[in-house]
Amino acid sequence: MNQTPKVIIFDAFGTLVKIGESRHPYRRLMNWLKDNGRKPTTNDASIIMSNNLDFEELAVLFGKALPTELLKEINHDLQFELNTIMLFEDVIPTLQILKDLGFKIALCSNLAKPYGDKLKTILPKNLFDVLVLSYEVDAIKPEINIYETLRTKLDFQMCEALFIGDNPILDVEVPISLGMSARLIERNKMQNLSDVLSDLLLKQE
Structure with a gap:
């Protein structure tokens, strides 16, 4: 990554939260x-x-x-x-460190309204500067409008943002094409946030 980001944007499901038992x-x-x-x-x-x-x-x-x-x-x-949706255990401590280090933190997720309502009850509100949920902004990843909504709400240049998510296209390829940095997290391979953000988290020392 060429520069330290000012804004870190996270996907939701598969990145910060998981469904314990899917009923589809x-x-x-x-x-x-x-x-x-x-x-x-x-x-x-x-x-x-x-x-x-x-x-x-x-x-x-x-x-x-x-x-x-x-x-x-x-x-x-x-x-x-x-009722089975929960945060991954590393989410709150990692986000707290990032917040303490001065990063702006955002969420950007494709999801239906009931899942967004649930997210709002379990995400630590004090750790997020903005939530951009597809059903609230009438746009989904990979549509450019949802990423532009993020940029407008937090007033940053694309090169100042880092996107973290579990989808290699929506959370990595598209953000990179727009000028952001991006990193893939693979929870199914037991990766956690500190694995993909280690260089930034080390700045706390």
Whole structure:
């Protein structure tokens, strides 16, 4: 990396937080829509994550009305899944060090509204300068607008930002193409934040 960043931007799921047990409620919704005559499109995920809608409203947007019992089951699956979401153990201590060192800290995530609401209850608010959530800004990674929203909210130049995430395209390739630095974290290989931020964390000594 050519210079020490001023802003460190984190992805959410797979980077700072994890789902303990997945029930895939949105996949269940989309499978039901497909089984009932709606042809899937490549834009479906973008629609889900860039609109502030519940399951019933999403189904209507996709042209169908969900049966009451199915709606109840999907909402139950969602609530079960939300209740298993937790921070990785290294998140709070690492972010606290970065904050103490003077870095601005941001979150940038593609997710549906219920997951964003849950995140806001478990993320340490005092450690984040801004949260940019796809459904709140009507844009998802890799769309340029979501990264530009970050830049505008924190007033930085792209070369002053470091993006950390688990997706090699959305969190690494695209940020680099925009002039940021970026690093991949691979939690499935037992990496933690200190592994990918060791050079910055050493500045505390």
